[in-house]
Amino acid sequence: MLFNLNELSKSEYDKIINRSKAKIKKVTPGVEKIVEDVRKRGDSALREYTKKFDRADISDFRVSNEEFKEARQSVGAEVVEALKNAKKNIEHFHKRQLKGGWSYKKGGAKLGQIVRPLESVGCYVPGGRASYPSTVLMATVPAMVAGVKRIAVTTPPQKDGKVNSTVLTACDIAGVDEVYRVGGAQAIAALAFGTDSIPKVHKIIGPGNVYVTAAKRLVSDEVAIDLPAGPSEVLIIADGSANPEFVALDLAAQAEHDPDACAVLVTTSKELATAVKNKKINGIILVANSIEDAISFSNEYAPEHLQIMTENPGKVLKKIKNAGSVFLGNYTPVACGDYASGTNHILPTGGFARVYSGLGIFDFVKFISVQEFDKTALRRLSRTIIALAEAEGLEAHAKSVKGRIK
Amino acid sequence: MLFNLNELSKSEYDKIINRSKAKIKKVTPGVEKIVEDVRKRGDSALREYTKKFDRADISDFRVSNEEFKEARQSVGAEVVEALKNAKKNIEHFHKRQLKGGWSYKKGGAKLGQIVRPLESVGCYVPGGRASYPSTVLMATVPAMVAGVKRIAVTTPPQKDGKVNSTVLTACDIAGVDEVYRVGGAQAIAALAFGTDSIPKVHKIIGPGNVYVTAAKRLVSDEVAIDLPAGPSEVLIIADGSANPEFVALDLAAQAEHDPDACAVLVTTSKELATAVKNKKINGIILVANSIEDAISFSNEYAPEHLQIMTENPGKVLKKIKNAGSVFLGNYTPVACGDYASGTNHILPTGGFARVYSGLGIFDFVKFISVQEFDKTALRRLSRTIIALAEAEGLEAHAKSVKGRIK
Numbered sequence: 001m002l003f004n005l006n007e008l009s010k011s012e013y014d015k016i017i018n019r020s021k022a023k024i025k026k027v028t029p030g031v032e033k034i035v036e037d038v039r040k041r042g043d044s045a046l047r048e049y050t051k052k053f054d055r056a057d058i059s060d061f062r063v064s065n066e067e068f069k070e071a072r073q074s075v076g077a078e079v080v081e082a083l084k085n086a087k088k089n090i091e092h093f094h095k096r097q098l099k100g101g102w103s104y105k106k107g108g109a110k111l112g113q114i115v116r117p118l119e120s121v122g123c124y125v126p127g128g129r130a131s132y133p134s135t136v137l138m139a140t141v142p143a144m145v146a147g148v149k150r151i152a153v154t155t156p157p158q159k160d161g162k163v164n165s166t167v168l169t170a171c172d173i174a175g176v177d178e179v180y181r182v183g184g185a186q187a188i189a190a191l192a193f194g195t196d197s198i199p200k201v202h203k204i205i206g207p208g209n210v211y212v213t214a215a216k217r218l219v220s221d222e223v224a225i226d227l228p229a230g231p232s233e234v235l236i237i238a239d240g241s242a243n244p245e246f247v248a249l250d251l252a253a254q255a256e257h258d259p260d261a262c263a264v265l266v267t268t269s270k271e272l273a274t275a276v277k278n279k280k281i282n283g284i285i286l287v288a289n290s291i292e293d294a295i296s297f298s299n300e301y302a303p304e305h306l307q308i309m310t311e312n313p314g315k316v317l318k319k320i321k322n323a324g325s326v327f328l329g330n331y332t333p334v335a336c337g338d339y340a341s342g343t344n345h346i347l348p349t350g351g352f353a354r355v356y357s358g359l360g361i362f363d364f365v366k367f368i369s370v371q372e373f374d375k376t377a378l379r380r381l382s383r384t385i386i387a388l389a390e391a392e393g394l395e396a397h398a399k400s401v402k403g404r405i406k
Numbered sequence: 407m408l409f410n411l412n413e414l415s416k417s418e419y420d421k422i423i424n425r426s427k428a429k430i431k432k433v434t435p436g437v438e439k440i441v442e443d444v445r446k447r448g449d450s451a452l453r454e455y456t457k458k459f460d461r462a463d464i465s466d467f468r469v470s471n472e473e474f475k476e477a478r479q480s481v482g483a484e485v486v487e488a489l490k491n492a493k494k495n496i497e498h499f500h501k502r503q504l505k506g507g508w509s510y511k512k513g514g515a516k517l518g519q520i521v522r523p524l525e526s527v528g529c530y531v532p533g534g535r536a537s538y539p540s541t542v543l544m545a546t547v548p549a550m551v552a553g554v555k556r557i558a559v560t561t562p563p564q565k566d567g568k569v570n571s572t573v574l575t576a577c578d579i580a581g582v583d584e585v586y587r588v589g590g591a592q593a594i595a596a597l598a599f600g601t602d603s604i605p606k607v608h609k610i611i612g613p614g615n616v617y618v619t620a621a622k623r624l625v626s627d628e629v630a631i632d633l634p635a636g637p638s639e640v641l642i643i644a645d646g647s648a649n650p651e652f653v654a655l656d657l658a659a660q661a662e663h664d665p666d667a668c669a670v671l672v673t674t675s676k677e678l679a680t681a682v683k684n685k686k687i688n689g690i691i692l693v694a695n696s697i698e699d700a701i702s703f704s705n706e707y708a709p710e711h712l713q714i715m716t717e718n719p720g721k722v723l724k725k726i727k728n729a730g731s732v733f734l735g736n737y738t739p740v741a742c743g744d745y746a747s748g749t750n751h752i753l754p755t756g757g758f759a760r761v762y763s764g765l766g767i768f769d770f771v772k773f774i775s776v777q778e779f780d781k782t783a784l785r786r787l788s789r790t791i792i793a794l795a796e797a798e799g800l801e802a803h804a805k806s807v808k809g810r811i812k
Binding site: 021024078079081082083085086093096097099102104109111113114116118119130131132133134166202203221223224228245246249250252253255256257313317320321322323324325326327328329330331332333334335336337338339340341342343344352353354355356357358360362365366367368369370371372373374375377378381383384385387388389391392393394395396397398399400401403404 | 427430484485487488489491492499502503505508510515517519520522524525536537538539540572608609627629630634651652655656658659661662663719723726727728729730731732733734735736737738739740741742743744745746747748749750758759760761762763764766768771772773774775776777778779780781783784787789790791793794795797798799800801802803804805806807809810
């Protein structure tokens with residue numbers, strides 16, 4: 001579909017901006033039953049749901065060392081090499097994200113911040129029709145870099161009760177040996193409440209289908225969760241310098257994820273628009289009057305993946321306000337970041353890039369503020385504290401200072 | 407109540423650890439009606455609920471310039487000075503939290519991260535029985551430091567329809583002029599969906615009662631929200647070097663917040679325990695066999711505020727895993743951080759310090775990853791990308807690379 005951006009009706013415009021999000025509400029009542037059942041009955045409920053949804057009979061949920069070895073042997077050398085290389089790059093990028101603790105002195109006061117890893121996280125890795133070893137790396141490597149001690153992975157079993165070999169090998173390469181063959185809402189409930197087989201975790205991360213997303217929401221009183229996952233999407237800002245063939249390849253790659261996936265091209269070049277349209281790729285093509293119009297549309301859209309294929313992409317980047325991950329130039333397809341550049345592919349969708357960051361080190365640590373005053377420093381600040389405490393009617397707060405400096 | 411930590415029964419122990427959280431579930435159905443009503447009927451619903459809950463008739467929700475001036479004139483000079491000083495310290499501390507963008511080169515690839523502020527936030531400032539000008543500063547100053555362009559404050563009106571003068575003056579000093587006289591669940595709904603008077607925001611932050619917390623949860627599909635707020639709490643780790651009078655003052659200060667507030671002392675000194683007990687302060691006193699036991703109890707408890715009043719508090723701090731904000735030594739009461747040291751007082755309660763940080767700059771920015779490859783760099787990474795894409799059955803992803811390097 002090709003439109004002129006400036007001629008879109010309000011309803012056409014809104015329809016593009018308000019693309020599909022995970023339809024959580026509809027499935028919530030059913031998911032709530034599963035979650036409550038696992039909370040109450042633990043492993044036996046897990047077994048029943050795994051039988052029902054994955055058609056697998058499971059005796060032991062935890063994957064054995066033996067299975068890790070078998071998996072590694074069955075995965076081709078090229079894929080093992082690729083996983084190792086991707087892991088190395090992801091590790092490198094995420095190490096750069098961490099800002100360590102710091103402190104400063106001010107008279108007799110010392111203030112600062114310490115950084116502490118979460119103690120445990122559960123990583124959900126989707127399975128079913130396809131397998132996602134890359135998601136294993138994206139979820140577990142940053143947790144590892146952050147210093148999380150206990151990292152558990154859950155993923156749906158195949159019908160034979162085994163976990164996909166490439167997924168298992170990715171866990172192995174990431175250094176994770178706690179893997180459970182259980183998926184769906186039941187896996188989320190197990191991670192949140194714990195069962196005899198699966199000790200509970202402090203935070204659950206990782207993408208999943210609408211049932212998994214609904215379950216994460218339901219347990220978010222109990223454990224922390226990451227951002228909501230929805231259908232994947234790309235927006236490409238391009239001018240006449242973009243290669244139409246490359247643009248079409250990227251739109252097509254996005255479309256293969258999911259029938260709900262969104263692929264949008266916004267371009268100042270009518271020729272590019274027409275050339276891409278002629279390739280009959282699924283997606284929305286918008287012709288903008290100016291690069292400024294294209295940028296401001298992109299900022300409103302707040303895409304998960306943003307490709308900037310213009311003469312000077314760095315100049316456009318300066319004006320970008322909202323995006324999950326950005327890909328510059330003709331030679332940086334989204335596939336780079338999906339797999340191996342080192343950036344994370346667990347990213348905000350559906351417009352959530354207006355407020356959320358993609359998964360990163362900050363999801364696996366806490367920043368704790370620290371202060372230490374001596375008597376002189378406390379005396380110096382006392383008027384401020386006492387005036388505000390009394391203004392708020394909190395007399396005992398005022399007294400806790402007065403009693404120390406008298 | 408005085409117990410020996412190592413002699414607590416499992417149920418006594420669990421009762422202390424699993425202290426009260428906000429009881430969101432119970433109020434959710436009632437809150438959902440209010441939220442839906444405001445979504446549908448906007449300002450007229452806001453007016454009705456404000457009449458019902460705050461007993462105030464409101465024509466114009468937005469506070470006028472005139473009212474700001476009046477408020478400033480009615481607040482005492484000492485309080486104005488205190489607000490300015492607190493603001494300066496909060497600003498200073500939060501500026502230190504921000505890590506700017508960064509990038510690195512690797513062959514023909516350039517990778518990095520840019521930081522962008524949220525475009526708009528709504529800060530909820532509780533009111534009702536008391537007023538909290540300090541919360542205005544804690545919510546808005548970090549947003550300002552982060553570069554958020556639009557900062558809106560909502561707070562319940564007094565019966566006369568006005569906003570508390572000190573609260574309004576705190577907004578003024580923080581540099582916020584968009585203030586609405588509306589509170590409770592109806593304020594949260596207005597910020598999330600927008601009304602004729604109150605344009606919607608991208609994120610809602612700030613503490614509130616259980617209705618506010620439930621409403622935030624309900625709108626969290628629509629907007630981002632901050633961590634759940636519950637009753638305030640302090641845990642004090644102390645040895646024989648702690649001044650029992652100071653310990654008692656701090657326990658008493660905590661208790662004045664709220665009948666559900668928790669104050670816990672864990673000490674290796676029986677004498678300190680007895681001395682504090684004799685002061686008849688509300689709170690739980692635990693005698694630990696060793697400082698290690700006290701620390702590991704504190705780490706399980708994960709207090710909002712942690713005071714370390716020991717001979718060498720820095721040594722204890724090294725072993726702290728979970729806390730919202732930490733106060734070291736005999737001269738750093740929690741009141742320092744509540745008002746003026748510069749650290750934030752919007753902190754995780756109820757054990758959420760195991761996974762959440764207190765409010766900080768990171769709540770008001772997005773970290774966006776950026777990558778740029780040239781043809782050579784893409785070729786170098788192509789085997790890795792293609793191997794993984796094909797292993798996941800995503801052929802079009804592989805093609806988006808193959809098509810570029812052929």
